[in-house]
Amino acid sequence: MKLSDIMGAMALSTYAEIALVIFFAIFVGVLIHIFRRDLRPEFERAGHLPLEDDFRPEPGDAKENG
Amino acid sequence: MATALEKFRYDDDIVRKFTLATLIWGVVGTLAGLYVALILVMPSLSFGLPYLTFGRLRPLHTNAAIFAFAGNAVFAAVYYSSQRLLKARMFNDALSRAHFWGWQLIIVAAALTLPLGITSGKEYAELEWPIDLAIAVVWVIFAVNFFGTIAKRRERHIYVAIWFYIATVITVAVLHIFNSLAIPASATRSYSIYAGVQDAFMQWWYGHNAVAFFLTTPFLGLMYYFMPKAANRPVFSYRLSILHFWSLVFMYIWAGPHHLHYTALPEWASTLGMIFSVMLWMPSWGGMINGLMTLRGAWNKVAEEPVLKFFVVGITFYGMSTFEGPLLSVKSVNALSHYTDWTIAHAHAGALGWNGMMTFGMAYWLAPKLFQTELWSKKLANAHFWIGTLGILLYIVPIYAAGVTQGLMWRAFDETGRLAYPDFVETVMRLVPMYWVRVAGGTLFVAGAVIGLVNVIMTWKARPATYADPEHEAPALGVFEEGSPKHEAKGFAWLARADFHRAWERKALKFSVLTALAVIVASLFEIIPTFLVRSNVPSISSVAPYTPLELAGRDVYLEDGCYNCHSQMVRPIRAETERYGEYSKPGEFVYDHPFQWGSRRIGPDLHRVGGKYPHLWHVRHMEDPRSTTPQSIMPPYPWLLKEDTDFAGIQKRVDVMAMLGVPYGDAVNKAEALAREQAKQIAAEIQAQGGPAGLEGKKIVALTAYLQRLGTDIKKAPAAEGGQRQATASGAH
Numbered sequence: 001m002k003l004s005d006i007m008g009a010m011a012l013s014t015y016a017e018i019a020l021v022i023f024f025a026i027f028v029g030v031l032i033h034i035f036r037r038d039l040r041p042e043f044e045r046a047g048h049l050p051l052e053d054d055f056r057p058e059p060g061d062a063k064e065n066g
Numbered sequence: 067m068a069t070a071l072e073k074f075r076y077d078d079d080i081v082r083k084f085t086l087a088t089l090i091w092g093v094v095g096t097l098a099g100l101y102v103a104l105i106l107v108m109p110s111l112s113f114g115l116p117y118l119t120f121g122r123l124r125p126l127h128t129n130a131a132i133f134a135f136a137g138n139a140v141f142a143a144v145y146y147s148s149q150r151l152l153k154a155r156m157f158n159d160a161l162s163r164a165h166f167w168g169w170q171l172i173i174v175a176a177a178l179t180l181p182l183g184i185t186s187g188k189e190y191a192e193l194e195w196p197i198d199l200a201i202a203v204v205w206v207i208f209a210v211n212f213f214g215t216i217a218k219r220r221e222r223h224i225y226v227a228i229w230f231y232i233a234t235v236i237t238v239a240v241l242h243i244f245n246s247l248a249i250p251a252s253a254t255r256s257y258s259i260y261a262g263v264q265d266a267f268m269q270w271w272y273g274h275n276a277v278a279f280f281l282t283t284p285f286l287g288l289m290y291y292f293m294p295k296a297a298n299r300p301v302f303s304y305r306l307s308i309l310h311f312w313s314l315v316f317m318y319i320w321a322g323p324h325h326l327h328y329t330a331l332p333e334w335a336s337t338l339g340m341i342f343s344v345m346l347w348m349p350s351w352g353g354m355i356n357g358l359m360t361l362r363g364a365w366n367k368v369a370e371e372p373v374l375k376f377f378v379v380g381i382t383f384y385g386m387s388t389f390e391g392p393l394l395s396v397k398s399v400n401a402l403s404h405y406t407d408w409t410i411a412h413a414h415a416g417a418l419g420w421n422g423m424m425t426f427g428m429a430y431w432l433a434p435k436l437f438q439t440e441l442w443s444k445k446l447a448n449a450h451f452w453i454g455t456l457g458i459l460l461y462i463v464p465i466y467a468a469g470v471t472q473g474l475m476w477r478a479f480d481e482t483g484r485l486a487y488p489d490f491v492e493t494v495m496r497l498v499p500m501y502w503v504r505v506a507g508g509t510l511f512v513a514g515a516v517i518g519l520v521n522v523i524m525t526w527k528a529r530p531a532t533y534a535d536p537e538h539e540a541p542a543l544g545v546f547e548e549g550s551p552k553h554e555a556k557g558f559a560w561l562a563r564a565d566f567h568r569a570w571e572r573k574a575l576k577f578s579v580l581t582a583l584a585v586i587v588a589s590l591f592e593i594i595p596t597f598l599v600r601s602n603v604p605s606i607s608s609v610a611p612y613t614p615l616e617l618a619g620r621d622v623y624l625e626d627g628c629y630n631c632h633s634q635m636v637r638p639i640r641a642e643t644e645r646y647g648e649y650s651k652p653g654e655f656v657y658d659h660p661f662q663w664g665s666r667r668i669g670p671d672l673h674r675v676g677g678k679y680p681h682l683w684h685v686r687h688m689e690d691p692r693s694t695t696p697q698s699i700m701p702p703y704p705w706l707l708k709e710d711t712d713f714a715g716i717q718k719r720v721d722v723m724a725m726l727g728v729p730y731g732d733a734v735n736k737a738e739a740l741a742r743e744q745a746k747q748i749a750a751e752i753q754a755q756g757g758p759a760g761l762e763g764k765k766i767v768a769l770t771a772y773l774q775r776l777g778t779d780i781k782k783a784p785a786a787e788g789g790q791r792q793a794t795a796s797g798a799h
Contacts, residue, residue, distance in 0.1 A: 023316050023588070030312045034305040042223070043308075047300035049151055049225040050291050 071539040072220065076149045078533070080162040082436045084142035085429055086526070087170060089519040091138055092425070094177075095130030096515050100508045102127050105701065106668070107501045109691075112701035117181040119701045120668075121627030125192040126180040131417060132190065132280065134173045139425040140284040141165070141208070144231050146432060147291040148215055151225045153540040157214025161207050168204035172197060183625030184254045188265075188660050190273050191245055192627075195256045198246045205242065209235050213578070220540040224577070226307040230287030233315050236582045237279040240589070245272035251722040252715060255621065259726060262655025266663055271589060278318035281416065285424050286310070286353060289381065292428050293360050296373045302359035306352050313349030315584050317342050343395035350388030357381040372447035376427030379455055383419025387412065402477070405633055405667040407497070408469030411462045418458045418511055426450065426518050433525045438533055442524035446517055454514035460507025464500035471496055477641040485644050490670040491697045498699070606653035609779040611728045612772070614716045614737035615744040619772030621719070622765050623662065626703065633664035634673040634776065647674035647777070654780060657728050669700060676778035681748060682755040684770045706766040713763070716741050744771060 033039075105111050105120045112118040149156060156162050175197050179185075185192040193201070212235055216228070245268050248256035260268050294301050301307055358381055361368065368374045390412055394403050403409060434441045441447060475493040478486035487493050612620060623629075636642050638649040650673050655661055679687075686693050689707055691700040720737040724730045733740055742762075748771055749762030761767050 026316055027313060030309060034308050043304040046223050046225060047294075047304040049221065049223065050147070050227070050294045051298070051300060 070541065072542050073537050073539055074153075074155050074220075075535050075537055077145070077156050077159060077162060078436055078535075080156065080159075080166060081142055081146040081432065082526075083166050084138050084145060085432055085436060086522070087166070088135060088138040088142055088425060089429060089515070089522055091130060091134035091173065092422075092515045093512070093519050095127060095135045096508070096512045098123060098127040098130055100505070100512050103501065103505050103508050106699055107498055107505065109699050109701045114702050114704050116183060116626070116703075116705055119626065119703070121630045121701075122181050122183055122185075122625075124630045125185060125189075125627060126177060128190060129176050129180065129192065130173070132276070133176070136281055136285075136417075136421045136425065137169065139421070139428065140234070140280070140288070141169070142432070143284065143288040143292070143428060144212065147227055147287070148212065148231065151221065151228055151291065152215055152219035153221045153538070154215055154219045157211045157218065161211040161214075165204060165208045165211060168200065168207065172200050172204060175200070179254070183627075185624060185627065186246075186248060186256060186258065186660065187624035187627075187629060187662065188245070188258065188269050189629070189665060190276055191242075191269070194254055195246070195248055195250050196253060198242070198248075201242060202239075205235075205239055209239065220543055222543055225290075226301075226304065226311055227287040227290040229311050229577070229581075230283045230290065232578050233311070233581050233585070234279050234284045234287070236578060237275060237283075237585045240582070240585060241272045241275050241279065245269060249722050249725060251719045255719070257719075257722050257726060258660035260659070260661075261726070261728075262658045262661050263652045265658065265661040266655075269661065275318065277416070278314070281421055282318070283314060285384075285421060286314075288424055288428060289353075289357050289377070289384075292431055293357055293377055293381075296371070296377060296427070296431050297361050297364050297367065299360055299362070299364060302356050302362060306356045310349045310353040310356060313352075314346075315581055316588065317346050317349065337397075340395050340397060343392040345392075346388065347392050351385060354381055354385035354388070357384070372444060372451050373427050373431045375448070375451045376423045376430065379451075380420055380423030380427060383415055383423065383458075387416040387420055390415070401637075401639060402473040403469060404637075405665070405671075406469040406473040406476075407465045407500075407666075408473065409666060411465035411469055414465065415458070415462050418454075418461065422458075422511070423454065426454065426514075429518060429522060433522045437526050437529040439525060439528045439530065442521050442528065446521045450514045450517040450521070453510050453517070457507045457510030457512075457514060460510060461504050462507075464503040464507075468497040468500040471500075476645070477639070479641070485641065488645070490645075491695050494668070494699060495697050605656060606651060606780060608782045609654055609656060611657045611723070611730055611733075612775065613744055614720050614733055614741040615711075615748075615768050616772045616775050617719055617723065618711055618713075618716050618741060619765075619768035619770065620662075622706065622769045623772060624660075628672075629662045629664040631664075631666065631668035631700070632670065632672045633667050634671065635663040636671055636673050636777075642671070646671045648780065650777070651780065654777065657723075659723065659726055659728070669698075672773070672776055674777040676774050676776040680755050681752045681770050681774065682757040684773055685752055685757050685761070685766055688766055688769070706769060707758075707761065707764055709765045710763050711741075711745065711765050711768045713738050713741055741768075 034043075101111075102120050102123050105118070105123070112120070116122065145156060145162065172193075176193055179194060179197065180192060184194050186194055186198075212231065216224070216232075247259045249259060250256040258265050258268075290301055290307055358378065361374065361378070364374075368378055393399055394408070394412060430441060430447050472493050475487045475496065480486045634650070636646045636649045643649050654673075655663075683694060685707070687695070688703040690702045690704070691698040692702075717737040720730055720733055724734045730737075745762045745767045748767050749760075752761055752767070752770075753759050
């Protein structure tokens with residue numbers, strides 16, 4: 001029996017639908033993640049990264065690093 | 067935690083190199099485009115030379131535009147922004163140089179080999195195996211250099227632009243390697259290990275994702291860095307950019323099959339491609355809005371700053387193209403648009419509008435910084451913007467019109483139920499005026515590219531005697547902390563916890579591995595069933611391998627890039643079966659290494675051309691297409707009647723095919739003798755039909771043999787040795 005016989009009997013086309021569900025779940029996960037309130041300061045800082053060509057220590061930095 | 071500041075300098079020299087290369091190749095690539103546009107309206111411009119035909123120069127144009135112009139622009143953006151976002155010099159200067167010169171050498175090699183007809187015959191992946199190997203090596207050099215820089219970075223958070231670059235570096239490597247797998251028959255000829263449907267699937271998995279990960283994600287990285295820089299504002303919503311990224315990475319990879327609607331591809335695969343393509347609307351428009359809204363409160367700057375003008379138009383074209391792409395992937399729209407100029411218009415809205423405008427915007431922003439002087443002429447930059455934008459519009463509007471016009475003409479029936487335009491050339495003639503407008507639009511865009519190059523070179527001339535090389539400071543990153551103490555996750559609460567994603571964002575390696583996994587798993591989900599489910603490629607017992615001579619003729623077909631204008635895929639649509647004959651079945655292509663379905667019908671489909679005309683017709687038609695079809699826009703191929711078929715090389719080619727699993731039987735031992743025998747017979751028939759004598763050793767005979775074979779196998783009675791496969795011949799009706 002060849003591998004293709006085994007795989008052929010597995011009705012692989014439903015994989016596509018399973019994958020669709022998995023990927024949609026991941027999408028929802030990312031969505032929940034980005035709306036987390038406590039991440040707001042980090043996103044705020046990250047958004048400013050392109051604008052700082054030189055490193056400037058920020059007031060909150062030391063504390064954040066614990 | 068106080069850390070000592072480290073001192074470092076950025077390597078801007080490499081960015082200068084890539085930026086200048088971008089602009090130079092931009093002129094070359096668009097000029098090549100203009101030339102092929104002209105050939106279509108003035109076929110005599112190919113001067114009867116093999117090197118100047120549309121079939122050979124169009125791949126040169128697309129390769130130059132994508133890999134030379136856009137490619138160098140991507141590298142310039144990556145090398146400039148990564149160093150600054152990561153607060154580190156590139157990992158290794160020697161690797162940077164090797165990357166730059168290696169890539170330019172590859173481009174030169176492409177520019178030399180494609181006009182010579184050295185091609186693998188797969189769209190957007192035409193370069194032959196030695197160049198493919200070089201691309202893989204240079205890409206690995208780039209990857210090591212890039213990931214090495216991330217490893218020694220001094221900024222903990224990896225900015226979203228870098229994520230887009232990471233996705234690019236990983237995915238392009240995967241795409242390039244798997245699509246290019248081929249067995250060489252000589253230094254200049256190799257055959258794809260995949261055949262027919264599977265090759266088509268791999269090719270458009272590659273082709274689609276080359277658009278996604280070579281022309282979209284790196285340019286989004288560029289947008290997320292340079293747009294905030296030029297507007298002097300942070301991106302509108304960092305959250306949206308995260309969503310944008312993950313949605314693209316998870317969805318884009320699925321959408322490839324939409325390039326093959328109504329072809330011999332399994333229905334479920336193309337439906338899946340369609341669903342994911344439509345879902346792409348969300349992140350794409352999110353990204354467009356994010357880019358444009360970065361200008362909030364700064365729209366007044368757009369009026370005076372050419373850089374912002376380029377970016378605004380570029381991002382707008384991103385929105386338009388990503389709206390149109392999913393639209394084209396809807397099957398009923400695709401039935402009309404496929405094989406027409408609609409695709410060409412869509413591609414150029416994306417390439418000229420999105421990639422072109424973003425690149426020029428970046429170049430104008432970079433030039434004063436890199437050359438440490440004022441931009442030579444802001445006025446000229448503004449002129450470039452207007453000329454370029456007008457050029458794009460003059461290009462795409464008539465070509466959209468041409469696409470819809472031809473699509474409608476192909477499917478038009480008269481009141482008696484017959485094709486309204488049975489003569490294919492009628493539908494071509496209708497387009498010629500629109501092709502002339504495209505030439506005008508293309509000329510403007512080329513003029514803009516030249517202006518851009520001149521402006522930047524003049525800026526470069528005004529550079530200081532020695533560049534200032536300022537020292538920067540930042541604290542080193544210590545050992546990563548795992549962030550705040552772990553929270554206890556209950557049930558699905560972990561989904562809502564940020565730590566998992568925050569850790570990815572900070573840990574480049576983990577992040578890259580996951581991106582790669584997303585891409586590879588999605589690809590496998592898509593590809594494996596096509597390869598392994600038997601019913602997807604029904605075998606047809608009467609389909610036999612090409613004879614050695616036909617194989618040689620097929621090589622001529624590949625070399626001259628016939629697939630650039632002719633499809634070999636009759637779709638199961640009444641207008642097509644009326645025009646061309648029986649629709650194409652997957653099982654008919656099982657020996658096609660590589661597949662030659664094509665993507666545009668500038669000329670008619672050829673899948674059922676076998677036996678349609680006498681041999682002599684093909685000889686006359688190749689010698690001068692206008693002797694058989696007076697209005698034809700096909701270039702003449704007179705050299706096919708003069709150049710000799712490489713009989714000595716045929717055995718090696720047959721051997722490679724046999725190695726790939728094509729059941730050649732006897733021919734593996736005496737391919738050359740079989741080929742000579744068939745050539746003699748065809749040459750005699752040509753002479754009997756009143757044609758010239760002495761053609762038997764010429765390429766025209768091999769090509770004629772191949773064309774006369776096309777699509778004829780299903781009309782034959784099943785051969786005896788095919789009996790064992792008959793049981794699964796469900797696709798043969």
